[in-house]
Amino acid sequence: MKASLSRAVVPLALGAVIALIPAPQGLHPGAWRYFAVFSAAIAGLILEPIPAAAVGFISVFLIAVLGLAGSTAAESIRWALAGFSNTTVWLIFGAFMFALGYEKTGLGRRLGLIFIRRLGRSSLGLGYAITLADLALAPFTPSNTARSGGTIYPIIRNLPGFYGSSPGDTARRMGSFVMWTAFAATCVTSSMFATALAPNLLALEIVQNTAGFRIGWWEWFLGFLPVGVILILVLPYLIYRLYPPGIRSGPEVPDWAADELAKLGKISNREMAMAFLALMALSGWIFGAGRIDPTTVAGVAISLMMLCRVITWEDILGNRQAWNVLVWFATLVTLADGLSKVGFVAWFAESAAAGLAGRSPVAVMVLLVAVFFGIHYLFASLTAHATAILPVMLAAGSAVPGMPTKVFALLLCYALGIMGILTPYATGPAPVYFGSGYLSRRDFWSLGLIFGVIFLLMLLGLGAPYLLAVYGS
Numbered sequence: 001m002k003a004s005l006s007r008a009v010v011p012l013a014l015g016a017v018i019a020l021i022p023a024p025q026g027l028h029p030g031a032w033r034y035f036a037v038f039s040a041a042i043a044g045l046i047l048e049p050i051p052a053a054a055v056g057f058i059s060v061f062l063i064a065v066l067g068l069a070g071s072t073a074a075e076s077i078r079w080a081l082a083g084f085s086n087t088t089v090w091l092i093f094g095a096f097m098f099a100l101g102y103e104k105t106g107l108g109r110r111l112g113l114i115f116i117r118r119l120g121r122s123s124l125g126l127g128y129a130i131t132l133a134d135l136a137l138a139p140f141t142p143s144n145t146a147r148s149g150g151t152i153y154p155i156i157r158n159l160p161g162f163y164g165s166s167p168g169d170t171a172r173r174m175g176s177f178v179m180w181t182a183f184a185a186t187c188v189t190s191s192m193f194a195t196a197l198a199p200n201l202l203a204l205e206i207v208q209n210t211a212g213f214r215i216g217w218w219e220w221f222l223g224f225l226p227v228g229v230i231l232i233l234v235l236p237y238l239i240y241r242l243y244p245p246g247i248r249s250g251p252e253v254p255d256w257a258a259d260e261l262a263k264l265g266k267i268s269n270r271e272m273a274m275a276f277l278a279l280m281a282l283s284g285w286i287f288g289a290g291r292i293d294p295t296t297v298a299g300v301a302i303s304l305m306m307l308c309r310v311i312t313w314e315d316i317l318g319n320r321q322a323w324n325v326l327v328w329f330a331t332l333v334t335l336a337d338g339l340s341k342v343g344f345v346a347w348f349a350e351s352a353a354a355g356l357a358g359r360s361p362v363a364v365m366v367l368l369v370a371v372f373f374g375i376h377y378l379f380a381s382l383t384a385h386a387t388a389i390l391p392v393m394l395a396a397g398s399a400v401p402g403m404p405t406k407v408f409a410l411l412l413c414y415a416l417g418i419m420g421i422l423t424p425y426a427t428g429p430a431p432v433y434f435g436s437g438y439l440s441r442r443d444f445w446s447l448g449l450i451f452g453v454i455f456l457l458m459l460l461g462l463g464a465p466y467l468l469a470v471y472g473s
Contacts, residue, residue, distance in 0.1 A: 008044075010043055011047060011049070037063055038338070042384055042388040052384075053324050053327045083337075088204065088295070094295065094301075095195050096142060097305065097319070098140040098301070102141065105274045109151065113264075120253040124236060131232060134182070134186050135192070142200075144427060147186060147196075149432040156179075158256070163247045163250050167436065173247050174245045180433070181235070184235055185232075187420045188417070191227075191416065192225075192232075192417075198329065199385075200416060200417065204413065206333075210340060223467055224410075226466050227462050242450065243443075277310065328383070336387050346395070352392075369408070369412060369459070370460070372412055373459075376422055379426070382416050382417075382426075385416070404471060406467075
């Protein structure tokens with residue numbers, strides 16, 4: 001109780017202190033007060049004295065009551081409720097229904113076991129099996145917590161025991177390698193697809209509201225493809241060399257996976273229906289751009305999932321995580337949009353641009369992306385990071401003359417998934433793998449730094465030149 005109270009005091013105190021400070025020159029006092037509430041909300045999202053969705057809900061309606069985002073009561077409430085009519089928010093909700101379908105039918109577990117049976121005879125092959133299993137699920141699972149923590153982890157937690165590896169003295173025999181590979185892989189796949197991480201879709205909405213252009217699913221995928229393919233191909237081997245397991249082979253693992261698959265039996269009609277509908281939705285997202293909205297594609301697929309009995313309406317009603325995320329992201333989209341609405345983003349962009357004047361646009365872009373990535377050490381939520389930092393960072397960079405804005409926006413968006421590697425609290429699956437007992441605190445922090453640097457260098461060293469070649473400098 002005392003800890004919860006102290007976590008509540010910090011956001012409230014932060015908001016009060018900012019509100020009492022006179023507004024900076026050139027910024028309307030109302031916009032500064034909005035920023036005070038926004039800052040308190042972000043602190044609340046980080047510390048979570050109450051659930052994150054409740055923090056967003058309370059913050060939006062507090063701003064509406066204070067009239068900080070509208071000149072009339074009617075305008076204020078329209079602003080407060082705008083996030084609930086946002087198509088991106090409903091696309092996130094729809095993607096959670098796909099994850100539910102994978103879970104209910106058992107298709108997600110079957111895919112993971114198939115990869116392990118085929119590749120799990122050696123420890124390196126096992127690393128690739130885990131990575132490919134995550135990759136196969138990523139386009140349809142917008143929560144890396146659900147994908148990696150909820151699907152991959154329950155499968156692989158049984159594997160170290162086949163090698164005589166347990167938390168503690170024998171962890172490095174196999175368990176440490178398996179857990180770090182699974183965690184690192186989900187960070188990479190989270191950046192590969194717009195629908196692989198919920199904050200990705202939030203980021204795209206922020207980009208559209210702040211920079212004025214839309215990035216589609218296919219465009220996102222192609223933009224990260226060179227970095228993503230190389231990382232997927234080399235990541236298990238890189239971990240194998242930098243953080244090697246004590247045992248290099250385990251012929252029992254494929255046998256165990258085969259036994260588990262045998263228990264599942266033949267692929268069911270519901271699994272086949274789920275696979276077909278997932279591929280149909282993916283095709284719609286890729287090839288339907290400009291003709292049919294991605295949220296419509298998701299809605300049609302979910303309707304068919306219910307008609308085919310893949311999931312039921314009761315399943316949807318009972319998915320508390322999906323409804324919680326719906327409310328959470330609807331309010332976060334609104335809060336982030338409000339920064340632009342009250343003029344804070346424009347003011348910040350002008351101020352930052354003045355300080356960056358005279359420098360190379362590409363150099364500024366690289367610097368800001370690196371700062372955006374590194375500052376995640378201060379955040380325990382990718383969503384909070386995207387909501388708080390992305391609008392102002394994007395606005396600051398876009399105000400620099402000659403800045404390749406689309407390239408800059410894509411790099412910022414791609415950074416969201418891979419920055420989850422940094423700390424034991426950086427993203428949803430991190431506490432799951434840290435809590436497994438196979439990764440010591442020292443190992444987690446040191447590996448997070450090493451692979452964080454590798455991921456960032458790949459993004460800036462390969463991704464940035466590729467995107468500049470595609471879109472021009």
